[in-house]
Amino acid sequence: MSAVLEIKNLHVSIEGKPILKGVNLTVKQGEVHALMGRNGSGKSTLAYALLGHPAYTVDDGEIWFEGQNVLEMEPDQRSRAGLFLAFQKPIAVPGVTVANFLRTAINARRKEANPEDKGISIPEFRKLLTTKMQQLKMDPSFAGRYLNDGFSGGEIKRTEILQMATLEPKMAILDETDSGLDVDALRVVGDGIKSLIGPNLGVVVITHYDQFLNFMRPDIVHVMFDGRIVEEGGYELAEKIQKNGYDWIAQKHAVTA
Numbered sequence: 001m002s003a004v005l006e007i008k009n010l011h012v013s014i015e016g017k018p019i020l021k022g023v024n025l026t027v028k029q030g031e032v033h034a035l036m037g038r039n040g041s042g043k044s045t046l047a048y049a050l051l052g053h054p055a056y057t058v059d060d061g062e063i064w065f066e067g068q069n070v071l072e073m074e075p076d077q078r079s080r081a082g083l084f085l086a087f088q089k090p091i092a093v094p095g096v097t098v099a100n101f102l103r104t105a106i107n108a109r110r111k112e113a114n115p116e117d118k119g120i121s122i123p124e125f126r127k128l129l130t131t132k133m134q135q136l137k138m139d140p141s142f143a144g145r146y147l148n149d150g151f152s153g154g155e156i157k158r159t160e161i162l163q164m165a166t167l168e169p170k171m172a173i174l175d176e177t178d179s180g181l182d183v184d185a186l187r188v189v190g191d192g193i194k195s196l197i198g199p200n201l202g203v204v205v206i207t208h209y210d211q212f213l214n215f216m217r218p219d220i221v222h223v224m225f226d227g228r229i230v231e232e233g234g235y236e237l238a239e240k241i242q243k244n245g246y247d248w249i250a251q252k253h254a255v256t257a
Helices: 043-051 076-080 098-113 121-135 140-144 153-167 183-196 237-243 246-251
Strands: 004-014 017-028 032-037 056-063 084-085 094-098 171-175 202-206 221-227 228-233
Touching: 004 043, 004 094, 017 056, 017 202, 017 228, 032 043, 032 237, 043 056, 043 076, 043 084, 043 183, 043 202, 076 098, 084 153, 094 098, 098 121, 098 140, 098 153, 121 140, 121 153, 121 228, 153 183, 202 237, 221 237, 221 246, 228 237, 228 246, 237 246
Parallel strands: 032 202, 032 221, 084 171, 171 202
Antiparallel strands: 004 017, 004 056, 221 228
């Protein structure tokens, strides 16, 4: 049975200011959903609330994943349950290599599943990491660099996708992974994500541009406006937004917002 992420009537605020005002969204493992909208519409707030960022207060609503109440789980528990967030602006961690970071994350998940687990062996981990980096067409030397330290925008985003490939989550939220990328980097990152999409991974892609969605062709496109999802459709909805912008959505929903 595939994993299902269910968001019901979610209301979220930051320092008392309401941001999300009743979001409803259901994503099944194996599906690709795109979440679009103007800046400030609530897209990133939804992503951070899903993973339990402490600055975001859930005032009402529910989040369920595989029948578990996500709101009762700590952020690390949500991650180990199979949720993954690719950050828009990941931080640098000088002194910690990409390989060590990933091995530590894998061992944390294994320990949660089996307290007696002694962790993934170095040869097994090297084989896994090599396979994933080859899949994403990444230079092996990348694994020895400090996490995001001195990385270009494209390298940072590729590292996020490498994390996703290695940890193999059931549900991934990609928060503007295309932000700040030039055309070549966009293609590399997009191809990497596309190579990971399959029946065991559900994806929510937060983006402004349909160009990025060309790589993964979402099953459903959702548009947020003033803290709610107000429009849903196929890929043609993303194309309409790229052509006409968001003014028509604002005009259509401003009265009821």
